[in-house]
Each structure stands twice: as C-alpha cells, then as structure tokens.
Amino acid sequence: MFPNPFSNQAFLKETPIGSSEGIVIKFDLISVVFLMQLFDRFRTGVNHLEEAEPGKRLAQLKARGQKNLFSFDRYVPSAGWLVKAWEASDDDLYACGGIDGLVFLKMIVFCIRIFSVAAVLCIFLVLPVNLFGQGIQQINAESQMDIFTIRNVQEGSKGLWAHFFALYVISICSYVLLYIEFKSVARMRLEQVIRFPTRPSHFTVLVRGIPWIPGLSYSEAVSKHFGSYYVSSYLAHQMVYRSGTIQRLMMDAEKMYKVLKDTPINQYLAPTTVGCGQCAGHSNSFKMLTCESDSDVKKPNQQNEPDLKEQECAAAFVFFRTRYAAMVASRTIQVLDPMLWVIEFAPEPHDVYWENLCVPYRLLWIRKTLVFIGSIIFSLWFLLPTTLVQGLVNIAQLESTFPFLRGISQKSYANIVQGYLPSLVLTCFALIVPPVMLMFATLEGAISRSSRKKSACNKSIIFFFWNVFFYNLFTGTWWDRITRFTVTGLKDMATLLGNLIPGQASFFMTYVMTTGWASLAWELMQPYVLIVNWIFQFVLMRKEGFGDLYTFPYHTEVPRTLLFALLGFTFSTLAPLILPFLLVYYFFAYFVYRNQILNVYITRYNTNGLYWPVAHNAMIFSLIVMQGVAAIIFGMKDFGTASTFTFVLIIFTSLFNVFCRHKFLPLFKNNAAQDLIEMDRHDEHSGKIEEILPRLLASYYQFGPYSGNHPSDLLSADYKKCGENPVVVTKPKEHETSRDPATTTISGSKL
Template sequence: MDISSLLTSAGINIAFCAVFISLYSVLRKQPSNSSVYFGQRLAQLRSKEGDGFTFDRLIPSANWIIKAWKASDEEILACGGLDAVVFLRTIVFSIRIFSVAATICILLVLPLNYFGKEMQHHHIPSESLDVFTIVNVKERSQWLWAHCLALYIISFSACLLLYFEHKNITKMRLVHITGFSPSPSHFTVLVRGIPWTPKDSYSDSVRNFFGKYYASSYLSHQMVYRSGIVQQLMRDASKIYEMISLNSTEPHCRSNLLRCCLCGGKTHSFKILSNESESIRQRSDSIDSDLREKECAAALVFFRTRYAALVASRVLQSSNPMHWVTDRAPGPLDVYWKNLCIPYKQLWIRKLATRIASIVLTLLFIGPVGFVQGLLHLEGLQKRFPFLRGDLKNKYIIRVVTGYLPSVVLMIFLYAVPPAMMLFSTIEGPISRSDRKRSACTKILYFFIWNIFFGNVLSGRVIERLSVFSRPGDVTALLATAVPAQTTFFMTYVLTSGWASLSSELMQPYALLSNFCYKFILRYNDDPSCGVYSFPYHTELPRVLLFGFIGFVYSVMAPLILPFLLVYFFLANLVYRNQILNVYVTKYQSGGRFWPIVHNSTICSLVMTQILSMGVFGLKKSTVASGFTIPLIILTLLYNEFCRQRFIPVFKDHPAQVLIDMDQKDAQCGMLEEIHEQLRSAYCQFASTPNELDKSVPLNHFEEGQRAILQDPEDMMSRNKSRR
C-alpha cells in the first residue's frame, strides 16, 4: 500500500466522522430524541419544555464538545461512578504516553527509517508505507541505537505514568469504600455449597452453623430460592396482603406485611395476624412450607460488623472445601440472582466449558481473518487466481479495496464476538453483574489481541510466503519479520474501527431506530426502555486497550501510526465523556475493579513490544541494540511484580484496617443498630411490581442519584421476556 491508498482510507473515514458528528449535533436537539441522547430522566424533563420548532435545531453545533471537555472527574464520578472514571483515566493515560511516543519517534525515528537505505525516493504520495518503517533500515546500521533509545524512553515513561495512575485510582478506590453511606454488601457474605441434611432445611442448617461458629457476630440470613414457583408464591402473598388490608386497621401490620420472607423479613412474619383470619394464616403456612421446598443451597448471611463479614468471606469454613463456600456478597443491585442457584460443584465444569468454547470461537475466526488479509495482498491473489486480474486493474478500486475494505469487513465480523463472550461469561456462573462484565471484558480483550493482531500478522505472512512454518522454532524471528509488514493494515484499522466507530457511538443508531419505531410507527411514547442502556465496558474497554497494544508495538517500528492513534484517543475522550454524562445510566458498579485489566494489558503491551523489537534488532544484525533490550524486559517484569504487590491487592478486596475504622466510627455514633435493621430488607430477590425492588433496597448516595433516572436495563429486558 502507498501513501495515496492510506490517504484515501483517511478521507473516507474523515468524511463519515464529519457527517455523523454533524447529524448527532442536530438530532440531539430534537425533543423526540431526548430519550436517546439524554437518558430517561432528562427525556421527561425536556419533553415538558414543549415541541416548539426553531431553526437552531437544524444547525450543527459544538456545544456538546465544550461541555464534555470541561467536565471534571467529580462530575464523571457522580454520573458514572468509579468505573467510568477508571475508563476515562485509561484513555487519558493513553493520550499522555502516546504523545511522548509520537514526539520522540516522529522527530527521531521516522527520519531514520525514511533515509535508512540509499535509494531513489519518489513523490511522497506515491511512496510505499514500508519506507517509513524499520524495514527500510539497512542491516548493521548504527542508527538502530536511536530505535533502542526511543524504546527505553517509551517504556520508562509508560511505567512512570502508570505508577501515578495507580496511586490516584487507588486513593479513589479507598474513598469509594469509605466515602459513601453504609453499604449492605460490607456486612453480607454469600454462602454456597450448603450441605443437605434430611432433618433440617437449608435455612435451619445456615442458622445452626453460623449461630454456633459465629455466635458473637452472626446477625441473620436470607435464603436464595429457585425463581419459578417463588414468583407464584409472591403473587399469592400479594393477594393475602390485599385480603388482610381490608380487615386490618393497624398500620404496623401493613408495614410488616410489606416485607416478605424472601426480602429479609422474618420467616413467620404472618404470625402477627389476629385469630379472626384463620384461613389466611393457613394459606401463609402453606407458602412457608413451599418456600422451604424451593430453597437453594445458597444464602446471604448478615453479620454485625464489616470486619466479621470480611473474615467469614476469606476463611475456609469446613474440612470439605466444596461445603460452606463463602464469598464477599455483591451490592444489592449488582447481584445476579440467576447464578446464585447454580450448584457450587458445577462451577469448575462451567468455567472449563466456557474456556474451551472461547478457544473454539477464536480458532473459527481464522477464516474471516484470512479473507481480510487476502484483500490486502491482491498481487498474490491475482497470481493464484487469474480470473481476478480483469476486475482489479482500476487504481481507484485497488485503493478502496486495499485501504478501506479490509478493515470494514473485519469490523463486521467482530460484531458477533461481544454477545458470544457475554453469553460464555453468563454460563460461567458469576455472582454479580459487574463480575460478568469483567469476565466478558477479559475474554474479548484476549480475543482481540490473538485474532486481530496475531491472527492478521501470521495470516498475512502465510499469504505472502507459504513457507511460514519452515522454521517453527524461531517464533520471535517470524513475528519480527511479519509485524512490520502489517503496518498498513493496522493503520487503516485504526481509521475504520477507531474513528468511524466513535462516530457511530455518538449517533446511537440502534437506540435511534428503536426510538423512531416506538414513537412514530407504534405511537407508543412512554416506553422507559427505549434508547437507554448501561455503559458497555465489556466492549469499549477491550477496544481501547487493543489500540493501546497496537500503538506500543508499532511506536518504534512504524511511528507513522501514532498521529492516527492520538486523534482516536482525543476523540474517544470527548465522545465517552459525553456518553457517560448524558446517555448511559449506571445502576451498579464494581468500584474500579476494571483497573487491574488495564494494568495487565499495559504491561503485556510493553513486554511484547520489547520482545518484538529485540527480534527486529536481531534480524537487522545489531547485536548491541538487541542485547540492550534484554535488561529493559527484566526491569519491566520487576516493575509489574512491584505493582502487583503494592496496588493490585486493593482492587481485589477491602482492607481490614479501613473496615475496622468504619465499624468503630459507626459504633461510636450509634448507627450499627440502624444498619442492622436496614440489612433485613436490603436484598430482594423477587418483586411483585417492577419498582418494588428499588423501593426495598437502601441505596448509597451514588445509587440513589441513579435510581431517579431509570431502572436497570438488563432487569427490564428480563421482565419483558417473562411477560411474553
């Protein structure tokens, strides 16, 4: 590919970006689209302003860019939580490190690559992109010292910037733990693998076990039930309440009846009724017996202090590790209730099956990757398939096919990957929604790196030379030869999958189409699920990290890619800030636990860059530059171990020191009794009405602000399916 083909691809993508951004700035001003671009709460507020037509609504504007740019981390934290801050800090980190890399490599490395060999250079638009890469540097060149020096500067700058990000995000994580009102999850432990005894029910077994071994700290517990029959029982309980409300005049009776035994109420809460409702009491007794039959071998156990819950969640409870398995409970709105009923003994089978399925999906994707690489190597395909020669003679067609079409085809194939990985992560059995997204995020990231990067690199090598496996032992030399040869593809991939995808993210085409169908075709204006979603961390974070991986690998080998990456990250910072502030609704969060994924990906990118650079230096027969890369790899691995010991443990668990201080503070203020009362109704597995779950959960400040916007979209989708 030459510069003209690259400019053709850049021109097409810039045109798409300009059109999409202009359309977005117009569509967001239309009152009918407010539910798509401003969330449900803002949609209701804006709809009250009236639909008076003004010409200003038809004029594109950049006000959203200014507002997104001025938004502070505090505003992002208030709207999207700590996960949103971590995501945007990842983009800011990428901007900083690649600004350093672009400055060093474009001023120092790029001229050395261009004049690396004694050759007659053509007019720049007609130049091949290979002359701007390390491939153009002759063997045993002393200029390779500059490449090694640039590699050292980039690596040390990345580690230094990553250290400061670690410190800041760790502080935010601790503030997240201590800064909010008391969270029910701090006092709650999830227990699975409860052993079955014919004499006692699961509930009695939990009460006897924790009442005996945690007598001083055990408060109460709540069983987990299988969903099918329990929902019917909830409807029966609702009917009983309606019957009682007609006969009872005592207000405290009604308040007690609102708590069912599934949501933290007492198991025999119906015993407060008077003797005049004997039939109702018999009905409630039958419900209690049915509930016992539908109990799962899982329960939520509440403790009196945070520290007691932390100890119970980390201690081996039984001599049989498959019995009485304890974990820290998720937040009330983060619990994924369906997976709590999965027998604990099945989890390892599920994890093994999902990993095998992920590997199979990765292998099946080799076909589309090979097809995409065939579009990049038209000369080789024309030699093997002569019937293609007549159709590919036009130079403009060649520019479009080689410069734009491969990335578009690959991006279309990739749309099927996130739903499949989310399905695998659900089957795996996570106990929380955030854990499910984190698991899917890791799977998608591995898929992207191994298929989009290594798959395209190796498949392109196969198409160019069929003797790719002639030296199977020399993997480093193979990659060192193949990676620089695929520079052109990854430049166009950044343009297509990067710039264009951000424009599509702004437009929200699926939500816009759904909103149009509901309001103008179906004439249904009050659908709360239309156009409002939670932030897709499992798809967007892997994409950002993949571009970071590509940037690190090609920073020294092909510096020309860095300006395109910087444009992507700057645009991503504005787009995602706007989406978090206005579009997406956050109902639950993991408290910044996506950050270890960012750390691992960054270290992996650095080490892979150093290994590939060492291989390239070796192929160029520069033993000094290749030898000096080895200490850099060792230092990076040592730095990674330091971060894993110093920062990462904070994201895996809560510090005991912090929890004890919080317990002592609450005890001095006399708040523990109030917290204990709230725990009884904190977790509600089922609700007879859509809003009952939110009313029964004592939320922290972040969740209270989000509850006013919209209910959880995933819960809403499951309710709609159950209604059908």
C-alpha cells in the same frame, strides 16, 4: 547530504494518501462528519426526536416548553456538548459513572499522555531515520508504506540508535504513568469504602455449597452452622430460591393482586337510565360484593412459605453485625472440605445476578471447562474471517492463487476492495465477539452483573489480542513471503516476524480508522438504541424505553481501547505514522465517552475500579510485546548491543509488574481491616448501628419486597420482630420497650 527517498517513480505515481489508505481516510472522515452532524440534529431537533433520545442524565433538556421548533439556532452545528464534556468535574463523572467510569477515562488519558510522548519522539526522530534509510532498493505499489517503517533502515545502521533511545524513553514514561495511575485508583477504592460506610455488602457474605443435612432444610442448616460458630456476630440470613418462569408469573400475579387490592373502588354509584350493553340493564345493576376480611385472606408469607422451602437452593446471604466479622467469615475455610460452605463477600443488591446463585458450586469447574473449550472453538472459527480479510489485503496473491480472480487489481474499485473492505469486514465480525463473551461469562456462573461484564471484558481482550493482532501478523504477508523464507528454527522464525510486523502497519492504520474513528461516531449517535427506543415508545407504547442498553458497555469499549494501545506500543518505533491516527482516536474518545457517561448511560452497578488491574496487565503485555519485537528486529538488523539491552528492558518490565502487583493488587481484592474496625467502632459509639442493621435486612430480595422468608424471620436470638411489619426489627435492651413500628419502617436501601 541525505539521499532523496522520493526519487523513485513508483512513489511519485502513487503516494500513500492516494492509495487504499487514502480511500479509508476519506470514507471514515465522511462517515464521522455525517454521524456527528446527525447527532447534532437529534440533540437539538424537534420534540419527538428528543423523546426518543436514549438515556439522559445530567444534560436533561432544559426547556420542553420551547415553542419555536424552527429556530435557526437549532440547525446550526454546535460544539456545546464538547464544552460541557470538557468542563465536567471528576465529581460529576463519579456521580454518573462511579469509579468504573473514572477508571475507563483514566485508560484513555494514559494513552493520550504516553502516545503524545511517543508521537513527538518518533515523528521527529525515528521517522526521518526510517524515511532516509534506503533499506528498500525498489519501491512498488505493495511496499510504498514500508518506506516509513524500520524495514527501510539498512542493517548495522547507526540510525537504529534513535529507535533504541525512543524505546527506552517510551518504556520509562510508561512505568511512571502506570505507577501513578495504579496508586490513584487504589486510593479511590479506599475512599469509596469510607465514603459509603453503610453499604449492605460490607455486612453481608454469600454462602454457597451448603451441605444437605437429613431432617433439616437449607435454611435451618445455615442457622445451625452460623449460630454455632459465629454466635456473637451472626445476625440473620436470606435464602436463595430457584427462580423459574412459573415463579416469575406467580410473583407478577401477586404484584397485580396487591395493586388491585389497594385501588379504591367507588361502590356507591348514582342511578342512571343509560342501558348497559345488549341487556339494556343499568350501569349500576351489578351487585358489589364486600371485600373479604383480612383474617380470611392468607398473608403472602404464610401462603408461600411451604412452596419456597421446597425451592431453596444451596446458597444464602448471611448478615453480620459488624463489617469485620463479615470479612473474617469470607476469608476463612469453614470445614475440611473446601467445596462446602464456600463464603465470599456478597455483591451489592442491585448487582446480584440471581440466575446463577442456584448453580451447584461443585459444577462450576465443569462449566468453566466447557466455556474454555467453547472459547477455543469460537477463536478457531474466527480465523476464517481473519484469513479472508488478509486475503483481501493481499489481493495480488489472491490473483495468483485463484486464476478466476485475475485482473481484479486493475479495476477502478480495487483500492476500495483492498483498503476499506478488509477493515470493514473485520469490524463487522468483531461486533459479535463481546455478546458471545458475555454469554460465556454468564455460563461460567458469575454471581454479579459487574463480575460477569468484567469476565467478558477479560475474554474479549484475550480474543482480540490473539485473533485481531497476532493472527493478522502471522497471516498478513505470509502468502507473499513464504516462498522467500524457510522456517527451520527459532532464528528463522525471528527473521520472519521481523519482516512481517512492520509490513502490517498499513493494515492496522486502516483498522484504527475504520474501527476507531467510525465506532466513536456510532457510539455518539447510537442509532440502534435510538431505533429500539422508537419501537418501544411509539409502537409498543412503553414510556420507559429499552433501559437495559443504558449501562456502560465496558466489555466492548475496554477491549477496543486496550487493543489500540497494543497497536500503538508495538508500532510506535517500527512505523510511527500510526501514532497520529491513534491520537485522533483517543482525543475524540475522551470527549465522546465523557459525554456518554454524563448524559447517556446510567450506573446500576460497578466493580469499584477492578478494570484498572485489567488495563495495567494489558499495558504491561503491550510493553513486553513492543520490547520483544524491537529486540528481534535489532538482532535481525545486526545491532546486537541494542538487542541485548532491550532484553534487559523486558526483565525490568517484568520486575516492575511484580512490584505493582505486590504493592497495589491486594487493595483491589480485600478491604483494609483497620478501616473496617474503625467504622464499626464509630457506628457503635454513635448509635448508627441500630439504624444500619434493620436497613441491612431489607436489602437483598430475590422476588421483590416481603416475599418468602424475610431475614427478620431468621434472626438470631438477640433480635425480635416488632409489630406486624416483617421488616421492622429491633434489638431488645434492658428496661427498654419496643419501638413504635410506625417510626421504624424500613424500605429497600437505595444505592
């Protein structure tokens, strides 16, 4: 006969659903339902709201000509967007979000799968053991949630075998799923190279740290170096210039000049008797001057060439005739000083972050050091709101520490202050973290927008893991337990952690609801983007809106998804009640993010799946934390056998991580030489190389088309310009005349 865990009167008076956790559930459900209803109104509302809706992709509004604006169907809640998000194929998602979009959805699917297994196993096996454990003799308002955690299991209880079994099953399932997903993403990357064989980045490298040679410009130094050591493969190069405010204004003026020059003007006006202004002259009384001859006007290239040479940076894009030659150059140290002639594969043209290319390569380590120091200072500052949050959670300890707060726990709003307010405060402060980390990534000198966002993602993950998870664990119930625990060694620290971690399950449950559930509703609605678009379109009268917000915020969403995965792994066997809340979040996120990728965000650039190694490392870290915490608690509960085998599991997890990194990670850093050589041979035999190389030269422009030294002005000796068009190049062959420029004009490549 099992003892009755509900016999305590304190538990009967105040159940968890009626306490602060229940308040959080009610608030979050109301906010989620309200925002979803508001989203449904904006999605099917009247035309002026449709015009302000941010970023439509596949789900363009079908009938702008619908006249019945007051149709009853428009105001009936609809789940059509859920159905469309579910029915969308991987090809549709790939077309809209690229590999990065699919990888992000794979993270969510992985979490759904592993936490579904954990929920079934822990809810029906581990939770009853916790509930009937009788490890807590007296239940009060502060420990009412502890009855559902491992803290309620007595020391040496045989029921701990259930926790040990669940721990092993979850770990083994994680290994299998992580291996499958890592292999799948690696295969997608290989297919990406073959699917887009003509991408300019396959033939282009970025050279930084170009040495200053007396008597030579940087451009001439590049020509001399690559013309000497890469004679058979060097094609051309494009210098990088300092881009300041004045340069941008000059380029804008040049573009305006071209627009006005190409605009036809009617020089023959019929006479009219209508006066013009105050002088009462005729409207055609102005004398129309003839345009200057083209020979009197300097060409932009000729006019700006001396100025641009003075603006050259020690960086350049170098083009090669074959993909394999570009790969060899990017993997080779050029001179004895590794700080000179630093070569790496160039990002895609739309992905280049031009502002950082002129940063001297020798100063990058100083920037990274300063960013590291700034990150530490920012983390220390963030401890203040985290401590405030835990103070609100432990309001009884605040009353004992600060006498002027006594009696606040007896107020009617105490549950809101203790339950909803801490998570809300932490969520509000956490909103500033991704923008700050994006700024840090920019200061580090990222050469591409995708690498900048990926670096910000890594920094945000580390920040959230430490400040939101670990620091909250250490400070969560410290005030309550510091008087009962004296830390004198590692054993006392392990005992303290064993008591602290399960006790924080209640706070993290409310955090999942506040930050997870509500954030998905806000993501679906996007009120900030909607307001900004209203301002741009109806106040500033700009038709294009605020497009910079349309790229997917991986640096915001990936850290949040992985942080919840860390919470799920850590508390799955300790406090299984958190798993249903996490599953609700991930199921909802699966539909919301599919809809956002399909209909809201655009993909200007991507990392080609580099977010998956980040997710893999975070999952491995979460597994090790789960297993380490379980080993500590097993030891504290006098269950030494399980503790020993759990440490063995930690070793196996580390070995599994090493195996995956050696097997798959090289595919995320380099392309296979076999594929590149086969594509080069195919292009050479089919004649496509003659089309690819001219198009390649028109890809990388810093100030817009035809400004500055074009790569065709810096061609190797085997190539020459054809006609007056600076982007038309041909390779001379024996007994072959030059091609007609009209048939070989090349525009910028579209990716």
